[in-house]
Amino acid sequence: MLTMTGEKATFCDGIARRSFLRAGFLGFGGLSMPDILRLRSANANDAQTDANSVIFVELAGGPSQFETYDPKPHAPVEYRGEFGVIPTNVPGIMLSELMVEQAQLMDKLSIVRSVHHPSNSHDPSSHLSQTGYYKRGPKGGQSSADTMPCFGSVIARLRGSNVSGLPAYVAVPTVMRNGQSSYLGKSYSPFETVEDPADPDFQVQNLSLVSGLTAVRLDNRHELLSELDRQQRMFDLQRSSTALDGFREQSLELVTGRRARAAFDIQAEADTLRDAYGRNTTGQSLLMARRLVESGVTCVTVRVTGWDDHRELARGLKNRGPAYDQGMAALVRDIYERGIDAQVLVVAMGEFGRTPRYNRDAGRDHWGAVMSVLLAGGGLQPGIVGASNSRGELPTAAPYRPENVLAMIYRHLGIDPELTFNDFSGRPRYVLEEHGLITELG
Numbered sequence: 001m002l003t004m005t006g007e008k009a010t011f012c013d014g015i016a017r018r019s020f021l022r023a024g025f026l027g028f029g030g031l032s033m034p035d036i037l038r039l040r041s042a043n044a045n046d047a048q049t050d051a052n053s054v055i056f057v058e059l060a061g062g063p064s065q066f067e068t069y070d071p072k073p074h075a076p077v078e079y080r081g082e083f084g085v086i087p088t089n090v091p092g093i094m095l096s097e098l099m100v101e102q103a104q105l106m107d108k109l110s111i112v113r114s115v116h117h118p119s120n121s122h123d124p125s126s127h128l129s130q131t132g133y134y135k136r137g138p139k140g141g142q143s144s145a146d147t148m149p150c151f152g153s154v155i156a157r158l159r160g161s162n163v164s165g166l167p168a169y170v171a172v173p174t175v176m177r178n179g180q181s182s183y184l185g186k187s188y189s190p191f192e193t194v195e196d197p198a199d200p201d202f203q204v205q206n207l208s209l210v211s212g213l214t215a216v217r218l219d220n221r222h223e224l225l226s227e228l229d230r231q232q233r234m235f236d237l238q239r240s241s242t243a244l245d246g247f248r249e250q251s252l253e254l255v256t257g258r259r260a261r262a263a264f265d266i267q268a269e270a271d272t273l274r275d276a277y278g279r280n281t282t283g284q285s286l287l288m289a290r291r292l293v294e295s296g297v298t299c300v301t302v303r304v305t306g307w308d309d310h311r312e313l314a315r316g317l318k319n320r321g322p323a324y325d326q327g328m329a330a331l332v333r334d335i336y337e338r339g340i341d342a343q344v345l346v347v348a349m350g351e352f353g354r355t356p357r358y359n360r361d362a363g364r365d366h367w368g369a370v371m372s373v374l375l376a377g378g379g380l381q382p383g384i385v386g387a388s389n390s391r392g393e394l395p396t397a398a399p400y401r402p403e404n405v406l407a408m409i410y411r412h413l414g415i416d417p418e419l420t421f422n423d424f425s426g427r428p429r430y431v432l433e434e435h436g437l438i439t440e441l442g
Helices: 033-037 097-103 122-131 151-158 215-235 246-256 259-263 271-277 281-295 313-337 402-412
Strands: 003-005 008-010 016-018 053-059 085-087 094-096 109-115 169-172 299-304 344-349 371-377 383-385 395-397 420-422 428-430
Touching: 053 151, 053 281, 053 313, 053 402, 085 097, 094 097, 097 313, 109 395, 109 402, 122 402, 151 169, 151 299, 151 402, 169 281, 259 281, 271 281, 271 313, 281 299, 281 313, 281 344, 313 344, 313 371, 344 402, 371 402
Parallel strands: 053 299, 053 344, 109 383, 169 299
Antiparallel strands: 003 008, 008 016, 085 094, 109 371, 344 371, 420 428
């Protein structure tokens, strides 16, 4: 089960994740944003003019395929659950009755009902879904740091942001479970909004000057650091330390420039649109994601927690399902109405599905053997891909793995998954070893 206490979330495997400021400007005594932006590789595709972007919605905990995108209305009740089905605007396609708003956009959705992998554990499974690799290390890598870089960090490393003055990789409101940069270096970890975009007083504090630090004083410190840097280089024969470089300049632009503050200013959205997304954390986080990619951020991840329904699944989904359905439908509708649907690829997935049969606590347990994944936009062919058997236990057609979903993301952004980076041991590692595409999506 998922429990929430402040900013801490604990899943049934006992692994806790507490949000903290991983990136941002805290004054030149604690400047961390340059570490996020520094040392972008010479191999980075800085000349990339393609404005494509991705919004990845992490359905943390693992949503049930039955109560979302692959209902089984003819299965025995202990399999199908207590919810019914709803027809979509595409004849012959049904979704769970909880997905009522998305059902009316089925002609714009691509649903893969046959994604699978062999793990039933949160941490290795989410690592697989976000990096394309299982974790290495004791106990299957559980509780260890990311052993491979998340796709967002790969994107930051190879693509950078679509517009200067903005981060390439942003996490709303917090980083995914395995959403860090591993051996690529913390330069490519995400910029986190940290605060809840649904909060009336929402503000990305990372983008404001600390109290008492004016723009004039900031400029003075900037000049001082430049002088210190020149002196440092006199002693730095290896030229490996540069206290001020182009990435610090980018950090200063984030803080002193208008572009980033405007991109994160969700209050600038019309009240009617904010209402359409839903005045809740999920809805406003999805709206923030759309705002960011439209402004020039290349990759935005949105963490939607609470899907670890081992107990009283129906009650939990009655509370959580409508907010997710409303927000996701609003996001898809929004990118189409704005004419950016070909440029923006939306992906929503968890780390696995749920067990076909209800357990004795009226919940469903972990089930990697089959899961459903939603995609929208990105110029993909809408419709249903693959199928599971009559009780939602296993794929029966077009079986795919999480790596294939990641391959679709990389293709959309023009990233070659056969590129390699050296890991901590110096061994070259592919961006993806399994990089086949979901061919039915076009």
